[in-house]
Amino acid sequence: MGTLTSSLLMAAQSLLAEQGALNVTSNNISNVNTPGYSREVPVFSEQTPVHEGNLLFGQGVALQSIDSIRDRLLELRILDEQQQNSNAQTQLGYLNQVQALFSNTSQGIGSDITAFFNSLNQLSTNPTSVPLRQAVLTAANNLANDFHNTVDQLSSIQSNLNQSVVESVNGINGLTAQIAQLNTQVGQMKSLGKDAGALEDQRNQLINQLSQLTDVHVINTEQGVTLTTGNGTALVVGGQAFALQTTPNSSGNQEVIAQGKDITSTLTGGHLGGAILVRDQTIPDVMSQLDNLAGGLASNFNAAHHQGFDLNGNTGGDFFAPSAPGAGAAKNFAVLITDPAAIAASSDGSPGSNGNIANLLAVQNQNLPSGKTPADAYAGLISDVGNTTAQMQAESAASTLSLQQLQDQRQAISGVSVDEEATNLIRYQHAFDAAARVITTVDIMTQTVIAMGSPTG
């Protein structure tokens, strides 16, 4: 009914609604820089109008709800890209460490091999010279040292990776526990019919962090979100989180265990997946190429060395260990000769002969079991490491770009615009002012009505 009282009530509702809207704006502005925050909008709605004869009176406004603006599919897409990006970045970081071992062409295994054969060439000009023989042993020991250094550094990268696996798993466990807890809270809010926007934002932010660590599949269910790893191992179901464990295996690498089952090889995404891939594939691959090189070189060289005679006329013994290629050859690569006189340079037993040096030098151009000469095998290793790193660089750059675009999209939908909020602020202020003016007017009118019956009027 179009009465003064109803106008007053409507104006009062309007004041409340605009204050509520102002509150939302204020909250949006406060969270303009909060990561993962989705902007909220107040939803105003008309109150049900009242029929009065053939007139229809509006009953004012109600602040029906406060909605978070988000695109759930886009958020899932971001999670997916996030884990790929973090995977690529992690791999790239460690690959850069690996390729640094092969970056310097004037140092390291490649140049040591050349220097070793060069020292033999020099010895061929004066086979009885003890200093030149000593130089051969020094060059051989340099080669052995660099094999050891390279293997040691690769191992130390691997042990850093193990540390990182343990830290990632701890991080995952911390996050899943928090997510499970938020699942319960969001469920309670929803059952009371409330918008759990702020809690969902928090949960999304945690899932986002989780997806940086590993590949997460998100399924929205009645009980909140269910999180699994890429191959379906449950991480969070409703209010329950399933913690992962790590245990070292026989070779000292940390394996990831979920409910008693080893899931290491199935983890492919995120920081954890990247670390496991570099640890279990990239580095072992480089190691095995080094082993082939070291073992092949040692056995070929030993075979040539056996054909000759040393300074004392004795048949040449084993020059390098190990005597056959195999795992650990680079790690165990060693020079077995310490006496310069024991280098078998002679082909006829006379000390001044250099006939066997030609055989020793020929090892340079002899194929290793891998079908490549030592220099080619090393160059191949450089090219392999370089290619893997370059590929990962490209992948990481592409994924960063695409992640950035997705985040731009998300921001376009969910991000807080200060301009927009400032406009809203003025809008709500004006509406508030107007409603207040209605109250003042109704007040004056009421005064008039009251004065109407006054004897002194």
Next chain:
Amino acid sequence: MRVNPNPTNDVIAALELTQQQEQIALQEISTGKRVNQPSDDPAAAALYAGNVAAESRIDQYLQSVGSLQALNQTADSALSSVVAALNQAISLGTQAANGDMNPDNLQQILQSVQGVLNQVVQLANTSFQGSYIFAGTATTTQPFSVNNGGVTYNGNSGVNNAAIADGRTIQVNLSGNQIFQNSGGDVFGTLQQLVTGLQNGDKTAIATATTALGTALQQLSVQRSFYGSNLNQLTGDQNELNQQKLNLQTQDNKLVGIDLSVAATDLSQAQLAHQAALAASARVLQPSLLDYLK
């Protein structure tokens, strides 16, 4: 359409990108190389590693050639002294065979010829860096010794070869018996004959020995030419190695080197891009509606 209201992350990413490009351009100029780590160009990095090894081998060949030149020069100059000594012996022999020599004169010539013999033995025992160079491959044994008026060879007939380029070797030495006791002219044998002739005062024998010594000298000169031609070959090899090294270095430059003018242009472009990005960022980040609401 609503766009991302907070472009700060994009701005930061854009600045990082231009800064990275600037750093890459700077690194290329400061190292002079386009490939500073294998991932910059894996194929070129692998080829470059091969080239570096080849260059290092060439450096070694050059060093070996240097050592071999010294060895051959030592041998050549020793043999040149032998030639001079033998010429002296021949003229002494000719003198003794032709002139009206009294026994005193013959005695003097005998002493001179014996001096020549000793000198030649010493020259035949020349060593280089502790190794006897005319001992075949038995370089730790003194090759020639004088006993019972004869000269014995204690070395062997082994020869050494050394690699002086990829796939090319050179014979390094001749054995002492081939040089000094060759069947085509035995230096020590004929000198000994001359000594015996002089001791006996037998002019016919002296004349025969002197002629034979001439043949031996010719034979020795033939053998000496081995070292001369070796030295020529080594010098030629040295030039070729230097040329090869130059070729490899040129190739290196094509593989991993930079064109300085291109790199400098790249750097200034990167700098310009970075400055432009900075200027744009400064503008993007400044204004909001609040600046105009007073």
